[in-house]
Amino acid sequence: MPVYEYKALDSKGKRVSGILDAESPRLARARLRSDGLYPVEIHSSSQVEVALQEPGMASRGLQMGRFLRRVKPQDRAALTRQLATLVGAGIPLVSALDTVIQQISNNALRRALVDIREEVMGGSSLADAMGNHRWLFSELYVNMVHAGESSGALEAVLHRLADLLERTVKLRNRVQAALFYPITMMGIGIVVLAFLLTYVVPIVTRLFAEAKQRLPRPTVILIGTSDFLIHWCWALLLAALMATLLVHRILVTPGGKLWWDKLKLRLPMAGSLYRRLVIARFSRTLGVLLQGGLPLTSSLAIVQHVIDNSYMAQHVEKAIQDVNEGEDLTVSLERSKSFPPMVIQMISAGERSGTMEEMLLRIAEAYEDEVETRIAALTSLLEPFLILVMGLMVGFIVLAILLPILQMSRLLG
Incomplete structure (x- = not known):
């Protein structure tokens, strides 16, 4: 049965829209009237799909389709x-x-x-x-x-x-909530510093230039930084944009994505946290698939595309080949050296006892809880660190402004 999109007015004249299924546009309008709505516009949803396939609209239609079809x-x-x-x-x-x-x-x-x-x-x-x-x-x-x-x-x-x-939505929301305050604070700090350096500092330092006296080194550094930002801000933004585009072009290639995924796993502090997130996703997805009755190799093939890390996906692909050849999963995962000993031991215990899916879900819960705990600890350390950095920067600006004022007052005295 065709599906129609409609725009209509209700009994109070308020504009409403939605979709409904009917045999024809005439029957769709009749159904809307029976529901107390006055149809203003109605068309088949397939017309949108056809329009997006017309020549010259393929790329724009693909982007528009992705935007319109976004589902949380x-x-x-x-x-x-x-x-x-x-x-x-x-x-x-x-x-x-x-x-x-x-x-x-x-x-x-x-x-x-x-x-x-x-x-x-x-x-x-x-x-x-x-x-x-x-x-x-x-x-x-x-x-x-x-x-x-x-x-x-x-x-x-x-x-x-x-x-x-x-569980995935809950974990993502907790991570975003934990990072929201530090990121917001960092953004506000950058805006405040940019305002001070490009607006406040030039007004104050103009007085020092008129005095024609030798300025302290912190003041010279501050004036130089302010002048550079005022006159070369466009160059910085252009360089940042070009660098972003270049990095994106590199990362969309298979080799670039593999290099980036490998680097993320080896970053100090953040690398171990990211590795735990990947392993938690691997374990939970594989456990759920096995609980659903899928064979091990089929489940691993799906997990390979779900974990969203091409470096770890290579090890999963190798594990599929080894399992097909009759080798235990734990042997292949241990050989990859990408999974911690605790994960290997728990999966091995699950293989021996026939409760692999239960062990995998326990691994996922343990690692997800550990990720939440570590993120909370890191953000609690990051907040005072950001305050300290902001305080040092603002303190340097205040010091650079006060030193020549004190110098001038000493000369006048």
């Missing part, structure tokens, strides 16, 4: 949790999708769910229907749903997926 991770997690609850309550899948669609406010997400519902009504499996919307549902998501449908445990799989998505 928490929305995807809420959708999965709602669908799992409805399926667990014994509601048929199509009816469950109908209920979820009515509660979704994101137009892009709602449109995708309407398409999925139509495909399911047409005989497709839920996994196949979701697979046609890879911008919304990842390979991990689609394969988990496929395994749940094949084993008859779709509810359990959806709940595990919801747990995984919610």
Whole structure:
């Protein structure tokens, strides 16, 4: 059934918009009128897709499509949790999708769910229907749903997926919240220093230039820095922009991305923190996939594309080859020297006892908790450090301004 986007006026004259499915535009307008809405504009959602494919609009359409189809991770997690609850309550899948669609406010997400519902009504499996919307549902998501449908445990799989998505969102939010204050403070400090050096300092130092006396070295340094920022600020911004573009061009290449991913793992302090994040994602994703009933090699192949680090992904790819040749997973991971001994020992214990997925989820929880603790500790140290640096910079500016004033007062006295 076609899907239409509409703009209409309600009984109070307020403008509303949304999507609905109907056999034809005429029936769509009739349905809107029956709901007490006066249709102003209505068109098929497929017209947008066709327009984006016209010559000369491919690149702009791709960027516009990505922007318009942006779905927050928490929305995807809420959708999965709602669908799992409805399926667990014994509601048929199509009816469950109908209920979820009515509660979704994101137009892009709602449109995708309407398409999925139509495909399911047409005989497709839920996994196949979701697979046609890879911008919304990842390979991990689609394969988990496929395994749940094949084993008859779709509810359990959806709940595990919801747990995984919610945990990922929660960890990301905590990291962002911990870094928000230091980053904001740093940004405000840079703006304040730029204002002092480009506006306040030139006004004050103009008096010193008129006095035509020898200035102390801190004052000379301050005046030189201020003049450089005023006259060459555009060059600094241009150089920063060119450097950013050059680095981006390098990092989008496979070799550049591999070098950068390897460097991130070896950075002092931040490297060990980032490694724990990657291992936590590896462990949680692999544990959830194994819980969903996927084979080990298939799960590792999905994890390889999920961990978002090409250097670690190389080791996972080598582990897939070794496991296919009959080698234990722990042997291959230990040989890579990228996984800590504790992780190797816990996975080995899980292999021997047949509880690998449980061990992997324990590893993920331990590392995620450790990451949160370390970030909190680092930010608690970073805040006073930033205050100290800002104090030293402002103190130097005050000192550079006061020294010639004291010198002039001494001469006058």
